[in-house]
Structure formats: C-alpha cells, structure tokens
Amino acid sequence: MIKIAPSILSADFAQLGQEISIVEAAGADWIHVDVMDGHFVPNITLGPPIVSAIKPHTSLPLDVHLMIDKPEQYIADFAKAGADMITVHAEACIHLHRVIHLIKEHGVQAGIAINPGTSAAVIQEVLEDIDMVLIMTVNPGFGGQAFIPRTVQKVRQVRQWLNEASLFDVHIEVDGGITSETAPLVVEAGADVLVAGSAVFGQKDREAAIQAIRSSVQNG
Numbered sequence: 001m002i003k004i005a006p007s008i009l010s011a012d013f014a015q016l017g018q019e020i021s022i023v024e025a026a027g028a029d030w031i032h033v034d035v036m037d038g039h040f041v042p043n044i045t046l047g048p049p050i051v052s053a054i055k056p057h058t059s060l061p062l063d064v065h066l067m068i069d070k071p072e073q074y075i076a077d078f079a080k081a082g083a084d085m086i087t088v089h090a091e092a093c094i095h096l097h098r099v100i101h102l103i104k105e106h107g108v109q110a111g112i113a114i115n116p117g118t119s120a121a122v123i124q125e126v127l128e129d130i131d132m133v134l135i136m137t138v139n140p141g142f143g144g145q146a147f148i149p150r151t152v153q154k155v156r157q158v159r160q161w162l163n164e165a166s167l168f169d170v171h172i173e174v175d176g177g178i179t180s181e182t183a184p185l186v187v188e189a190g191a192d193v194l195v196a197g198s199a200v201f202g203q204k205d206r207e208a209a210i211q212a213i214r215s216s217v218q219n220g
C-alpha cells in the first residue's frame with residue numbers, strides 16, 4: 001500500500017489545525033512535518049511546540065523530518081511533543097548508529113534521510129536498525145522545487161538492498177517535487193511513502209489533489 005504524507009510546509013501556518021484536519025479527511029496517511037534550523041538548510045521553520053500543538057488535531061502518524069544540525073540534541077523534545085517517526089539526515093550525524101538507537105529508546109520509529117548529492121552507501125551499515133529510508137528527490141530547504149530525476153536510481157538501489165536483506169517492512173519515503181507525474185517513477189523504483197507539499201496544499205481541492213497522486217500510482 002502506498003502512503004501519502006502531505007507536508008505542512010506548504011500549508012497555511014495560521015490555520016494549521018484546520019489544514020491538517022482537511023487533509024486527514026481527504027485521505028492522507030501520515031502528516032509530514034519539516035523542521036529546519038537555518039544551519040543544515042538555508043531556511044527556518046518550526047520546533048517541538050508546533051508539533052505538540054498539532055498533535056491533538058489528528059489521529060494520523062506525525063512524520064517528523066529533521067533538517068537540523070546536531071539532531072541528537074532534540075530527539076527527546078520531538079518525541080515528547082508527539083512525533084511518531086523521527087527522520088534525521090545522515091549528513092548531520094557523526095554517530096549515525098547511536099542517533100538511530102536514541103530515537104528508538106524514546107519509543108519512536110527511526111528514519112534516515114539522504115540528500116540528492118549523497119550516496120546511498122552511507123545507510124548500508126544501518127539498514128537493519130531503521131524503520132525508514134528517506135530519499136530526498138530535491139535538495140532540502142524549500143517546498144515547490146523541481147524533482148531531480150537521477151534520484152530514482154537511488155530508490156531502486158535501496159529497495160534492492162532491502163529485498164536482499166529480507167527487510168520488507170522498511171519504508172522508502174521520497175520527498176520533494178512529488179506530483180501525479182513524478183509519483184509513478186518513484187513507486188515503480190520501490191518507494192512506498194510519498195511526501196507531497198505543494199502538490200497537496202498548493203491546490204484548492206486537497207481531496208482531488210491526494211486522489212490524483214494516488215490514482216497515478218495505482219494506474220501507472
């Protein structure tokens with residue numbers, strides 16, 4: 001089953017609770033929360049207080065994508081705020097294995113993200129320890145950027161490694177430039193969680209937007 005995770009980065013921040021309720025009713029599977037610190041990426045977004053504030057507005061899992069330096073310093077705060085899944089960037093972690101286990105010690109699922117310019121090889125040694133690989137299909141920092149086609153081969157490579165290791169429950173999430181045109185490419189390569197920001201919140205009819213992505217991968 002393909003999961004669709006609308007990214008609230010493209011939502012109306014003044015109406016966040018309502019925006020989340022709308023996409024939940026429209027058929028979203030997870031809520032993707034982009035955390036940016038102005039250091040790891042050139043943009044600043046939100047922190048644990050916003051995660052706590054949105055938690056009561058949805059029964060969907062909160063998929064928290066940390067685009068921050070030293071993520072290990074903030075795992076406890078995001079877990080306490082209600083994150084169900086915390087994804088850290090491999091590029092931001094000197095002790096990747098330690099950070100993954102720190103996330104899991106808080107009873108939260110652990111994901112590792114990699115940028116378009118990072119080889120998938122950096123996650124090979126920790127595949128058995130994680131719940132999700134997030135393959136960035138744009139450079140992180142902003143919504144509304146164009147999908148980078150070369151990232152599709154990375155999705156295929158990671159799915160092959162997971163299959164060879166019989167790790168069938170590990171998700172592959174893709175993030176950036178996902179639309180009804182690009183979704184079939186990444187799903188065919190092995191992605192099963194699709195983050196979509198502008199393709200959902202940038203559309204007036206969120207239900208039709210989610211449905212368009214879902215039917216593109218069901219029929220494609």
Ligand SMILES: O=C(CO)[C@@H](O)[C@H](O)COP(=O)(O)O
Nearest residue numbers: 140141143144176177197198
């Ligand atoms: O993590 C990020 C950006 O760094 C994403 O989650 C974006 O929010 C996706 O936005 P679209 O490319 O779908 O508009």
Ligand SMILES: [Co+2]
Nearest residue numbers: 007034065175
């Ligand atoms: Co994201």
